[in-house]
Amino acid sequence: MDEPVLLTGAGGRVGQAILRGIGDDYDWRLLDREPLPAAKVPSGVTDADRYVADITDERAVREAVADVGAVIHLAGDPRKTAPWDSVLRNNIDGTQVVLRAAAEAGVEKFAFASSNHAVGGYETDERTPDLYRPEDEYRLDGSELPRPGNLYGVSKAAGESLGRFYHDEFGMSVVCVRIGNLTKDHPPREYERGQAMWLSHRDCAHLFDRCLRATYGYEVVYGISNNDRRYYSIERAREALGYDPADNSADYTFEGEPKPDRDTETNGGRYAVGADSSDAAGADSTDAGDAAPAEPNFPTDPDAPSDDA
Numbered sequence: 001m002d003e004p005v006l007l008t009g010a011g012g013r014v015g016q017a018i019l020r021g022i023g024d025d026y027d028w029r030l031l032d033r034e035p036l037p038a039a040k041v042p043s044g045v046t047d048a049d050r051y052v053a054d055i056t057d058e059r060a061v062r063e064a065v066a067d068v069g070a071v072i073h074l075a076g077d078p079r080k081t082a083p084w085d086s087v088l089r090n091n092i093d094g095t096q097v098v099l100r101a102a103a104e105a106g107v108e109k110f111a112f113a114s115s116n117h118a119v120g121g122y123e124t125d126e127r128t129p130d131l132y133r134p135e136d137e138y139r140l141d142g143s144e145l146p147r148p149g150n151l152y153g154v155s156k157a158a159g160e161s162l163g164r165f166y167h168d169e170f171g172m173s174v175v176c177v178r179i180g181n182l183t184k185d186h187p188p189r190e191y192e193r194g195q196a197m198w199l200s201h202r203d204c205a206h207l208f209d210r211c212l213r214a215t216y217g218y219e220v221v222y223g224i225s226n227n228d229r230r231y232y233s234i235e236r237a238r239e240a241l242g243y244d245p246a247d248n249s250a251d252y253t254f255e256g257e258p259k260p261d262r263d264t265e266t267n268g269g270r271y272a273v274g275a276d277s278s279d280a281a282g283a284d285s286t287d288a289g290d291a292a293p294a295e296p297n298f299p300t301d302p303d304a305p306s307d308d309a
């Protein structure tokens with residue numbers, strides 16, 4: 001990709017996982033409504049390429065997307081307990097503003113951070129907890145209808161529909177990544193569901209790298225690592241994007257400790273998006289996981305697992 005890539009929500013957990021992995025590989029424009037400290041910005045990014053703006057600000061977003069080749073759109077309210085007024089504004093209206101600006105600017109590729117919660121309703125009482133176990137063969141593959149389990153999930157399903165519309169109307173390539181549960185260095189601890197949908201930092205960076213490099217029309221894929229426990233298929237991500245994840249929650253104990261006999265060579269060298277090195281983008285070396293930012297933009301999600309939110 002020769003043109004710059006706009007990353008919205010760049011200061012958040014997913015944004016930082018991407019920048020730590022592939023921060024040196026693209027010319028970035030970073031947008032977040034919170035100013036980004038230098039430690040969160042890859043070294044090549046100038047002040048002019050940093051936008052402190054709300055995604056509902058149409059003028060600011062139009063300016064940020066001008067002449068970019070691709071957008072990775074992450075900004076929004078990530079809480080599964082988020083109230084309607086917040087998801088309506090930040091997730092639905094905000095996504096519509098970013099998609100429209102991108103389509104009208106002729107952006108080629110658009111990757112949207114959808115969520116497992118867009119399909120949370122498939123986790124019925126009959127299917128759980130078996131669904132979260134390695135021997136269970138039930139799979140969602142991205143071709144099923146959305147089935148949100150909360151209003152946050154509704155907002156992500158709306159974002160997927162908006163993406164479909166802007167693909168059909170403008171021909172923009174759109175991929176919706178139903179992200180599982182991103183945590184750094186280890187899968188969510190003592191949490192079967194989280195371990196079934198774990199997305200490691202390096203797999204996250206690699207997956208969004210593939211969203212920028214692959215050729216596609218409109219896609220809905222699952223963003224999880226190559227976990228033995230899983231109820232999301234990653235076949236479509238493999239086929240459409242060339243996703244080739246390195247990590248597997250089965251390489252860790254239920255408590256989240258690396259198993260001594262795990263295959264540390266898994267996928268070694270097959271792609272170069274750097275392990276979970278926390279200093280690639282000058283990141284805070286004390287970052288012990290994906291806890292919410294120190295000064296969260298949204299009130300803390302009371303249901304979030306304590307160290308893996």
Ligand SMILES: NC(=O)C1=CN([C@@H]2O[C@H](COP(=O)(O)OP(=O)(O)OC[C@H]3O[C@@H](n4cnc5c(N)ncnc54)[C@H](O)[C@@H]3O)[C@@H](O)[C@H]2O)C=CC1
Nearest residue numbers: 009011012013014033054055075076078113115179181182
């Ligand atoms: N972390 C995870 O495991 C998952 C995340 N996602 C989605 O990925 C995206 C990023 O999530 P996280 O990085 O975890 O969240 P986060 O809360 O760590 O980061 C979100 C970033 O977006 C910014 N932001 C929020 N609303 C904004 C607005 N209206 N205008 C401009 N900037 C705004 C915030 O300042 C923050 O830096 C979200 O859309 C979330 O729904 C989906 C599934 C799982």
Ligand SMILES: O=C1O[C@H](COP(=O)(O)O)[C@@H](O)[C@H](O)[C@H]1O
Nearest residue numbers: 078079115116117180181194309
């Ligand atoms: O969409 C999201 O999902 C993940 C995982 O969900 P959970 O129900 O297992 O917590 C969540 O951690 C993240 O904050 C959210 O944006």
